[in-house]
Amino acid sequence: MIVASWNVNSLNVRLSQVLEWLTSPQGGAQVDVLCLQELKLSDEKFPLTTFTQAGLQVAYAGQKTYNGVALVSRHPIHDVVINNPFFEDPQRRLITGTINNIRIICAYFPNGEALESQKFIYKLAWLDALHGYLAEQVRLFPKLILAGDFNIAPADDDVYNPAAFEGLTHVSPQERAHFFRFIEELGFKDTYRMFEQAAKTYTWWDYRNLGFKKNQGLRIDHILASSVLAPYCRRAWVDKAPRKNLKPSDHAPVLAEFSEH
DNA sequence: ATGGCTCACATCGTGAGA
Numbered sequence: 674m675i676v677a678s679w680n681v682n683s684l685n686v687r688l689s690q691v692l693e694w695l696t697s698p699q700g701g702a703q704v705d706v707l708c709l710q711e712l713k714l715s716d717e718k719f720p721l722t723t724f725t726q727a728g729l730q731v732a733y734a735g736q737k738t739y740n741g742v743a744l745v746s747r748h749p750i751h752d753v754v755i756n757n758p759f760f761e762d763p764q765r766r767l768i769t770g771t772i773n774n775i776r777i778i779c780a781y782f783p784n785g786e787a788l789e790s791q792k793f794i795y796k797l798a799w800l801d802a803l804h805g806y807l808a809e810q811v812r813l814f815p816k817l818i819l820a821g822d823f824n825i826a827p828a829d830d831d832v833y834n835p836a837a838f839e840g841l842t843h844v845s846p847q848e849r850a851h852f853f854r855f856i857e858e859l860g861f862k863d864t865y866r867m868f869e870q871a872a873k874t875y876t877w878w879d880y881r882n883l884g885f886k887k888n889q890g891l892r893i894d895h896i897l898a899s900s901v902l903a904p905y906c907r908r909a910w911v912d913k914a915p916r917k918n919l920k921p922s923d924h925a926p927v928l929a930e931f932s933e934h
Numbered sequence: 935a936t937g938g939c940t941c942a943c944a945t946c947g948t949g950a951g952a
Binding site: 682686713714737738739785786841842843877880881882922923 | 939942952
């Protein structure tokens, strides 16, 4: 079972790239479940038939212009929940479903904008509420995955130039503390860090200033596995190829493979 | 250098992303 996560920055613009990636032998052809973020379209405009005609099942929570998340699966999706039941939120940032007996939460964490911003207060409240939801879900579903765009770089190794990010969002102690509480208090593993990895591997690169060409990126997209599921994780990696596409998303897909459990 | 690039909007300049 391979689970992937990809912030597509507009499903309208990236739809053909998503479908092509899901048939690419060196890309997503073996992916069982793909978590998408930043659909930037309302449910009425979700390209449902495009996915179903490709043999893919979907569950989605769309929103006009901003946010929006979806589960794309080659297997049936059960017991779908939209948003965090413990957090009233007009923004569509969470969708949860059960696939092959694994509970999967697809998440688009808030950006936060700046440490002084109201949006940062929202980000911290959202993170706090997510912790509560995760604690409940991992109790109910011991085999749990949290995959998505976390908008948090957990460590300085996940930042191309830590000094330049001093005082900015994505690297603040408050955000990182939430990330590590998922690990230390709830028992999740960052699947990427379970394995030897090449240095300076990122999942997002700024469109501006030749960010990708210069590998000026952040590792902010993650696949976390619960303590019960993590021992079955065999591999975790980033597929940078779609970031080289014409009109790419600024994020690349991240993947994790699990053996039979 | 607070810009750069990309996306969406009852679009043609502005807000948001990270």
